[in-house]
Amino acid sequence: MFALFRNMIKEEWRMHSSFFGSRGFALFPVVITAVSMLLSLSMAVFGRIISQTEVLLGLHYLFLFMGSMIGGFGLMGREIMNRRFGQISLLAYCSRTLPVSERVIFSNFIVKDVIYYFFLYVLPFTAGFAAGAVLTGWQYPFFMLLTTLFLSFCIGLSLVFLLSTIYANLGKKALFLFLLIPGVFLAIFRSLSIFNLYALPPLTFYLEPAADMLAICLALILVPSIISIIFLKVDYPQSQKHYSNGFLKITGKLGSYGYSHFMAKDCLDLSRSEGGPGKIVFSLLVPVALVWLFLPQLLKAVPGMDILVVFAVVVGMMASTMYNWLTESDMFSSYSFLPLTVPDVMKSKLNSYSLLNVVPFAVVLLAVLQAGRLQDIFHIILLFTAVSMYVVSVTVYLTGLNTSFTLYSAGTFATYLLAIGPVVLGLILLAQVNFHFVLASAVLVPVAVYVLRASFNKWGGWEI
Amino acid sequence: MITVKNLSKHFGNTKAVDGVDLEIKKGELFGLLGPNGSGKTTMIKMLTGQIKPTAGEISVHGVDVLARPLRAKELTGIVPEQENPPSFLTAEEYLYFVAKIRKLENFENQCDWWFSYLDFAEQRDVLCKDLSRGTRQKLMLAQAFLHEPELVVIDEPLINLDPLMQRRAKDYLKGYVKKGGTVLISTHILEIAREICTGMAIIYKGKLVFSGKMDDPVIGDRPLEDFFLELVN
Numbered sequence: 001m002f003a004l005f006r007n008m009i010k011e012e013w014r015m016h017s018s019f020f021g022s023r024g025f026a027l028f029p030v031v032i033t034a035v036s037m038l039l040s041l042s043m044a045v046f047g048r049i050i051s052q053t054e055v056l057l058g059l060h061y062l063f064l065f066m067g068s069m070i071g072g073f074g075l076m077g078r079e080i081m082n083r084r085f086g087q088i089s090l091l092a093y094c095s096r097t098l099p100v101s102e103r104v105i106f107s108n109f110i111v112k113d114v115i116y117y118f119f120l121y122v123l124p125f126t127a128g129f130a131a132g133a134v135l136t137g138w139q140y141p142f143f144m145l146l147t148t149l150f151l152s153f154c155i156g157l158s159l160v161f162l163l164s165t166i167y168a169n170l171g172k173k174a175l176f177l178f179l180l181i182p183g184v185f186l187a188i189f190r191s192l193s194i195f196n197l198y199a200l201p202p203l204t205f206y207l208e209p210a211a212d213m214l215a216i217c218l219a220l221i222l223v224p225s226i227i228s229i230i231f232l233k234v235d236y237p238q239s240q241k242h243y244s245n246g247f248l249k250i251t252g253k254l255g256s257y258g259y260s261h262f263m264a265k266d267c268l269d270l271s272r273s274e275g276g277p278g279k280i281v282f283s284l285l286v287p288v289a290l291v292w293l294f295l296p297q298l299l300k301a302v303p304g305m306d307i308l309v310v311f312a313v314v315v316g317m318m319a320s321t322m323y324n325w326l327t328e329s330d331m332f333s334s335y336s337f338l339p340l341t342v343p344d345v346m347k348s349k350l351n352s353y354s355l356l357n358v359v360p361f362a363v364v365l366l367a368v369l370q371a372g373r374l375q376d377i378f379h380i381i382l383l384f385t386a387v388s389m390y391v392v393s394v395t396v397y398l399t400g401l402n403t404s405f406t407l408y409s410a411g412t413f414a415t416y417l418l419a420i421g422p423v424v425l426g427l428i429l430l431a432q433v434n435f436h437f438v439l440a441s442a443v444l445v446p447v448a449v450y451v452l453r454a455s456f457n458k459w460g461g462w463e464i
Numbered sequence: 465m466i467t468v469k470n471l472s473k474h475f476g477n478t479k480a481v482d483g484v485d486l487e488i489k490k491g492e493l494f495g496l497l498g499p500n501g502s503g504k505t506t507m508i509k510m511l512t513g514q515i516k517p518t519a520g521e522i523s524v525h526g527v528d529v530l531a532r533p534l535r536a537k538e539l540t541g542i543v544p545e546q547e548n549p550p551s552f553l554t555a556e557e558y559l560y561f562v563a564k565i566r567k568l569e570n571f572e573n574q575c576d577w578w579f580s581y582l583d584f585a586e587q588r589d590v591l592c593k594d595l596s597r598g599t600r601q602k603l604m605l606a607q608a609f610l611h612e613p614e615l616v617v618i619d620e621p622l623i624n625l626d627p628l629m630q631r632r633a634k635d636y637l638k639g640y641v642k643k644g645g646t647v648l649i650s651t652h653i654l655e656i657a658r659e660i661c662t663g664m665a666i667i668y669k670g671k672l673v674f675s676g677k678m679d680d681p682v683i684g685d686r687p688l689e690d691f692f693l694e695l696v697n
Contacts, residue, residue: 242589247557251564261564265553272552272591330550336514337542338565339534 004100008112027410029120033128035417040132049300052138053198053207059129059145060152060203063122067156070117071164106232110161110225114154122150144206151202154221162224168233243272262348263355269329280359283321288363291315308371309431309438312364312380313424316387319360323353323392324403332401343456346396350452357388379438386444387424393451394419400459465490465615465646466511471520473506480506481517482670488648488663490614493641495661496650499696503670504650505545508619511648512542524615538566541608545619545650548600551593555584555603558592562607571610578606581636582629597624605633609640616640617648622656634660658688668696 017025043055098105126149130142167175198204201220205213247264254260271277291314299305326349332342364384368377398416399406406412423444430437466488473481481503488494498504509515511522513533522529529536549558556575563571579585582602587595595603601624608616621637622630637647638660651657657664658678665675673695676682683691 339537
């Protein structure tokens with residue numbers, strides 16, 4: 001039993017370190033600590049508009065979300081791995097070949113995830129945040145914060161395991177109904193308000209420590225996990241769907257454009273992979289909408305800052321996440337035997353990225369119109385376009401076609417932050433001096449082109 | 465058709481391929497044999513311009529593969545060892561995608577013929593990720609021949625196919641060679657090599673230990689398995 005657990009930990013570590021190098025990955029918690037410390041230090045500025053309780057609310061939900069993401073990746077891991085790296089398997093999926101029951105394997109898998117990610121994310125983040133708070137004078141009891149963030153993380157993880165068990169045993173409709181129930185109850189018996197969010201048990205326990213609340217937290221972790229283990233089902237319901245030839249239709253619409261076939265493929269990848277086009281909405285439009293809602297409040301802390309400038313910069317940065325989605329569905333080995341180079345595939349992804357940029361472009365345009373600042377439209381659109389181009393060029397240079405995995409390397413992530421942070425902050429500060437100075441962002445366009453050319457040279461010699 | 469001189473590929477201290485000289489003539493169905501991990505796939509990847517050798521020269525169709533790997537890939541059909549067509553295209557869409565990359569026109573009938581010949585027309589509208597390994601291998605075979613190349617290089621050609629489809633694939637390869645094509649297959653299944661190949665090379669621990677015709681006097685009347693084991697032991 002312990003040998004299985006130990007080997008699962010080894011496997012997880014080796015999988016990550018094979019992507020990013022042992023040292024690069026070992027330093028990742030250090031980067032997490034540094035980032036959370038910076039976040040905590042920024043409260044010296046934002047503390048005027050946000051309370052300590054609101055910060056705690058955000059942190060606990062962040063870890064709840066993180067737990068569910070990691071649980072989801074763990075469960076879908078085999079499919080994702082096979083798609084990107086060919087036929088590989090993990091110990092978690094070896095019940096058919098090892099003389100160990102599925103329940104024993106799954107129990108080990110849960111414990112492994114909890115311990116591994118405690119040291120990878122929860123502990124470094126809490127340490128950095130608490131250390132920063134000491135400097136700003138905001139006091140957080142370290143062990144209490146560590147405990148409740150960890151509880152949030154575990155609740156997220158165990159809830160996803162429960163959801164996957166429901167899906168595996170009862171199908172998609174049952175899962176949808178299960179997700180609908182809490183919403184219906186909330187709507188009937190309680191008024192839906194922001195204050196309901198404070199009912200998250202780990203947060204309540206942090207604010208008012210009591211044994212019964214701790215028991216509720218533990219129950220929320222243990223009950224779904226135990227149910228998942230009892231009703232464990234490894235084979236998920238799968239149906240072999242049939243599709244009409246969408247490739248032909250899309251290439252027909254794009255005409256003789258040189259990259260039309262790649263763009264058609266990207267379009268089909270996005271629409272047919274897990275989450276469909278909704279993942280762009282979730283990863284881009286939802287955060288953008290939140291930024292637009294909260295930006296006026298945040299900017300009260302820094303008087304004189306132009307809301308549209310900050311919004312255009314933030315949307316430009318967020319737009320680059322779409323490149324990540326475009327590279328998510330395949331890797332170069334799918335093309336290496338065809339008359340194509342790595343830069344050919346990168347260029348095709350950048351073409352699709354440019355097309356997808358219509359979405360954030362429209363968002364920025366709407367924001368300008370809503371703000372009633374039509375006279376500034378050229379400045380703002382230029383700023384958005386230049387930032388989007390620059391950030392994606394840095395992403396391409398640093399990560400090539402393996403964006404989501406490579407950014408986990410501590411060195412790469414730190415370089416990414418250093419290459420982007422000072423530039424975007426500089427632009428925001430320039431605009432604060434004089435709005436017309438945002439035209440200086442035009443310089444980023446040739447810089448982005450230069451960085452992209454360097455990327456093609458860098459990744460052109462890449463071997464599979 | 466293929467000329468290889470002093471070809472080597474090192475991964476750190478490991479010599480995956482070590483000083484190989486080889487010549488494959490036009491119209492041959494040539495087998496590259498060797499045990500698992502002997503360097504066959506590395507050799508195939510170098511010959512098809514997928515990875516750069518540490519040292520040596522490769523010429524395919526008179527094209528210097530090191531200098532012009534893309535040209536070599538244009539002229540060659542390749543079936544890689546791990547069949548991983550893009551996940552979210554259907555089998556038919558994948559063939560159309562490859563046809564577009566290879567700048568082919570009027571390829572639809574050719575695709576239909578392959579779906580019919582390898583008996584997977586019913587899966588033509590199924591996503592590649594949902595196809596069985598055998599069907600993926602059929603798809604990869606079809607994409608390699610789509611542009612009717614003069615040379616096709618296949619890494620483990622029949623490993624996932626059922627006996628009926630193995631027979632069809634072997635028949636196709638033999639007919640293709642008769643019409644003037646050249647095929648290089650890499651395999652560790654000796655029966656396949658014995659049955660369909662006209663020439664062969666045996667590679668062991670990265671070194672070439674034999675190269676010649678299937679009826680080479682050195683082999684004599686011995687079963688190919690005995691000859692192979694003698695060399696690699």
